Amino acid sequence: YQKQSRNCYLKALEVDDLQVYALFNLGVGAFRDMKMGLAEKYFERTLLADPRRGDVSYFLVRCRFAQQDLEGVVEAAQDLFAWIETNPRNRLDAHELKDLESILTQVARAEIAEGTGSAARGAAQILVDRIDRCAYLSLLSLAILAEGDAAGALAQASECLNGCKEPISAECVFAH
Secondary structure (H helix, E strand, O other), X not given: OHHHHHHHHHHHHHXXXXXXXHHHHXXXXXXXXXXXXXXXXXXXXXXHHOXXXXXXXXXXXXXXXXXXXXXXXXXXXXXXXXXXXXXXOOOOOHHHHHHXXXXXXXXXXXXXXXXXXXXXXXXXXXXXXXXXXXXXXXXXXXXXXXXOOHHHHHHHHHHHHHHOOOOXXXXXXXXX
């Protein structure tokens, strides 16, 4: 049935190349088949056809992460949270939010380990702003340090040490 439905979606695109549901469902099919590059193209076309479908950005995060496009992950996550802010009904379920948190943490840590900070800083900033400020301030500090800004890193680490009431993590002390 999957092959038949894909054929129907492809036919629908022959008639209307911006048919949102066909584009989205072809993206989901490619995603399930682990064809992340193809899935990403369908999801991007879905957003072009209907920019209000910001929920598609969640799939873009996952596709880009699978392809190790770390800057693209951060960009799609920023778009996703911008979409969430536009309407109170726009939201992620708990498992999607946990998945997104895990991906952003991995992006930040991978870039920090490599000594680059651009995607690390973006990912850590999203984690601080959207997930858990105190839990991720030290990660943001390390990302800023990876970019070469020691003073900025120290300021973030100090904010973590002085502004968060929970027990201080070893990472926060290390960042400071």
